[in-house]
Amino acid sequence: MLSPVFLAHGSPFTLFEESEFTRFLKRFGQENRPKAIVIFSAHFESETTTIAATDDVHEMVYDYYGFPEPFYQVQYPARGSKIVASIVEERLKQNHIPVQMKYRGLDHGVFPIMMHAYPEADIPIVPVSVNPFLPAREQIAIGEALKGLEEEGILVIGSGFVSHNLREFDRDKDATPRAWALEFRNWIREKVMTRDIESLSRYDVLAPHAAMAVPRAEHFVPLLIALGSGSASRDVQVLFDTIEHGTGTTLSFQF
Template sequence: MAKKGIQETFYISHGSPTLSIDESLPARHFLKSFRQKLLPEKPKAILIISGHWETAYPAVSAVDGPSATIYDFYGFPDQMYRLKYPAPGSPGLAGRVRQLLHDSGFGRVAVEPARGLDHGAWVPLMLMYPDADIPVCQLSVQTQNDAAHHFRLGQALRPVKDDGVLIVGSGAATHNLRRMKRNGDGTVEAWAYEFDNWIKEALVEGRYGDVIDYAAKAPHAAVAHPRPDHFYPLHVAMGAAGENSKGELIHHSWTNGSISYASYRFAENAD
């Protein structure tokens, strides 16, 4: 018997906040086509894991009403600070997430009733679901923990998919802002290409153990991710996908010579 709900999970590379306004970015057009091409079924709620919310232990937002739009960036065009994404929160989903994590041994889990959506959440979601009519909860990352910790977070959250909840990790496949080119010539840095390609092959082949151990096994891992904040959301989406799942590359583009917008869908094999 087929499982109910939404069994696919996703990892989205959200790149620069200018994704919200820059029509020249291929990733923007990819996200605007998400509903038509990747998930025609409307989720009952969205659980998004953003690399822009770091906490000492897992925390989940539980806004009762419209979510605040957090402008956690500086020096960008004024129009970006006027954008709003007032999606409703879901205290019910937040409570379920807390219980699932607690039951899986995560101990302390915070529920944050006043936490809005940072740009790692609202920028991709405003393109994917512009009506802002789907309840959204955001889950934090714990950068003092490892990739295995985040994979286990995803495993613990699998049951919410049966309730029609879409799980999305939002980060960046490569994220070293100090190494990006401000005025690039269209070429991609070798270290970024090699890391990005290694991750793609590992995910498509279902080598999740290698992706969890990416810091030791992937080429140029420390350069591609000097900090793991934007990569750990991938491990949550990967863990939530299921035991027999594999990754599928659903979008790929580059900016600034080293910023990969690689995005993935995770689904269990039919066989």
């Protein structure tokens, strides 16, 4: 089943880790083999929804700082697909969503996931931007415009984190989860599982500790886009769910 997913993308350290999370990504790739991937990355921001169209091997965007040299030598030579990019563009236009084509390479919201899930780099990838300042309902509408792409063998991925506050991350990956992070994670999980669009559209005022968990929305809105792109006739599935570094949830869904 190639139904849309929201995946936690991990930190740059995920590139070289062997963990339960990376083993999950490997299993996911083995179980889901699309013809192409359309991925909304938290690290690709634009006011207008932007599609990175190319048929060439993607460039690498090392959008992190202060890591050892091997982190800047990683290569993931997947190609893009102008045909798939055009399909996405047409779907968005038909639904009156402003869209533009402008190339950008693969950032760390994309290649750490892909390197573990699809190490052969043999699946075309089309990165699409997010605008963290759009209202939640508009984020969901972007996803809704892409409903049914799985019928064409195209997997839609939202890549981010349900909670993402670097100032609250503990250095210890196995640190005891903070109470506020658990409460926020549990609220989001419940509302997503029941497809409570009304509550999720107001998560910033309804969810406990929302301002702490989501100080800026760029890592959260890929969840709303992926949710919108799924079918309401299918049950939502939790794919993975842990809390690392005390506050960072790996909660991932299939819609």
